[in-house]
Amino acid sequence: MAVNPETPKGRAPSIRDVARLAEVSHQTVSRVLNDHPSIRPETKERVLQAMETLQYRPNRAARALVTSRSHTIGVLASTGTAYGPATSIAAIEDAAREHGYYVNTANLADASPAGIADALEHLMLQAIEGLVVIAPQVRVFEVLAASPIGVPFVSLQSTGRSDHLALSVDQVTGARRATQHLVSLGHREIVHIAGPQDWIEAEARMRGFLDAIDDADLSLHPPILGDWSADFGYFAGRELARHLDFTAVFAANDQMAIGLMHAFRDAGLDVPGDLSVVGFDDIPVARHVWPPLTTVYQDFREIGRRAVALLLNQVHGREVLEVEEIVPRLVIRGSSAEASARRPRYASVTDSA
Incomplete structure (x- = not known):
């Protein structure tokens, strides 16, 4: 870019530099910045051109002092x-x-x-x-x-x-639909891995799960309180795999669901052949894990x-x-399937080996 002789050296251009180059008063430049209706179009154009030439950027703090905005x-x-x-x-x-x-x-x-x-x-x-x-x-x-x-x-x-x-997503309805999906597949023993206590979303998703379990008149497994992380999902999955008294898991978010599937795979269990898993959020990676994760989509x-x-x-x-x-809305992928005809195994994987 060609250097204009009016361009200040060693400091950022000021409103007075713009005024000098446009051959107007600094008050006129201020009116242009604040879109004052009294400025003639040709004057406004000249000021804007000077601002572009000098690469002038208004100081937000200074403008706030003047305009209270x-x-x-x-x-x-x-x-x-x-x-x-x-x-x-x-x-x-x-x-x-x-x-x-x-x-x-x-x-x-x-x-x-x-x-x-x-x-x-x-x-x-x-x-x-x-x-x-x-x-x-x-x-x-x-x-x-x-x-x-x-x-x-x-x-x-x-x-x-x-x-x-x-302004919020109806977390309760989303969780209810996720759980109802598992119920519709014939699952009767469903575990919920919840988010941390004190989190509004975690409480709402747990409530949706509990409502769906109650509506289906199913026995309740005590929800497991997690921390939203894939690491926790993996830890929970390793523990759950020791006592298979369930056939499906609804995790309160996708990260925990993905960690959970990793743990099940390491334990020699097939998803969804042995166990179905559903998450919540539909993060971008959910469709690329194996199997692709059934989850609840919300438009962030x-x-x-x-x-x-x-x-x-x-x-x-x-x-x-x-x-x-x-x-x-529920997004159905490969991690959920009809419940196996067998009953849940109550012995641990280790004991049954």
């Missing part, structure tokens, strides 16, 4: 690296950018009340205009309820609270887009959009 959305996330939250955050960033907003994300490395409060304070210091909460632990909402946030916020989990809008990108639309409507004082709960 930061054009920034905050995202409070406790699991930003997991597939679902990471996909929703990417969709939030895309949708916010389309509306001229930036996104500042605070990931909760420390999920203690003090850690949650610190992350929230970090976002407030950025003068955010609204907040999206992707932190599905009950304690997060307890801290939020006790904090003077002062800006609208939307959560991606249905909490039953009335102090904010909640759509959730992110809807969250931004709901939030900005509140920020701008518009009519609140109707919040429709998103119903997930």
